[in-house]
Amino acid sequence: MCLAIPMRLREVCGELGKVELGGVLREVSLVLLPEARVGDHVLVHAGFAIEALSEAEAAETLALLGEVMAAEAGGEDGGHG
């Protein structure tokens, strides 16, 4: 029930926005995220944007995963060598 889907915010008009998912625009309330801006990637739950996803944190998660995978690849090479 706590499912929330990331969608791109395409339009903002006061407390209402339009988000896009799979090429379809749907209306979303911005009452819980008044700072949302066009272009934000927002989490939508039950018709409300509840948070904007952080680009910086996405980059950090990508970097962390890159490190884990590199370490694992390195470890495997060592093991075989």
Place this chain on the structure above:
Amino acid sequence: MAEEAQAALQALLRSGDAARAVLADIGRLAARTGPVRLMEVCGTHTMAIRRAGIPALLPPGVELLSGPGCPVCVTPNAVIDRAVALARVPGVCLATFGDMLRVPGSSTSLDGVRATGAEVEVVYSPLDALRLAEERPTREVVFAGVGFETTAPTVAAVLRSARARGVRNFSVLCAHRLVPPALDALLARPDFRVDGFLMPGHVSVVIGSRAFLPVAEGRGVPCVVAGFEPVDVLLALRMLLAQCAEGRAAVEVEYRLAVRPEGNPHAQALLAEVFAPEDAAWRGLGEIPASGLGLRADYRGLDAARRFPVEPEPTREHPGCRCGEVLVGAIHPPACALFGRACTPARPLGPCMVSSEGTCAAYHRYGF
């Protein structure tokens, strides 16, 4: 977030290579910790874990348990019975999330009462329920307000809007539940032991990761807030095992993309404006202090329980149903004699088999 970066991250969080690398780390950490029991408290995690087949990929000593993380499942029969009784009131249209429809109450479900002529409408958003009220001025629209902290602010927003616009034929059956008090209640049980909690990502978007500090720092149980892709869950398990291996208990966030320590201040302010915490009953856990949300004085006119003083039937539980034990992690679903035999998703006897996020439904669908 740039669209390419977002797509790249999502692909990596679903990739087998990333999963294998994190699992290798998990294996090394599990060798240091010995057997551990880790509990998730979120129905969306239950489904994500089972769908990805994660339990079978983990080292044998790492046991995953499901806790009281499915709002529909923890809702006691008395609430379902009240919703059914409200739906039977002439002139009432009962609006509900689809998840609630087939949950059995003492003698019937909302779906059952709809089949006998009651007006029950499934909505995607509480906004749709308010819209129904405005479109049907001769009906009394009652919204079944079920859900954790993720959902409660959306209902609060709709209540504020209904009050501001003077919508007179709209009310809410308030049955929201709060996660941190349930964790307190679990941890207070003498027979309860877990080595770490995988904390719900979208509840945490609203309340913030710091809401779990009492669990980590007060009770000494490691906490990691997790996202919902398979590799998100694995990364969070790795973080939990690292805390266990190092003898630490802290609140850490794997789902940093969306979760801040302080949460969403607008959602919190709206919750505080419309609702006040009150004692509430949970299936499996009983009455827990300050674990539900009642309406504040300014909003009591929108309380369906006050507007329609119905007399729900006496509460009756199915005698063999062990959902209460499943919800506190005391048993895995296959330990219930009804599981997969008398109780299936097509003919569910307990809520954990009905809800799309119920633990029994997840085990039945994805195996164990």
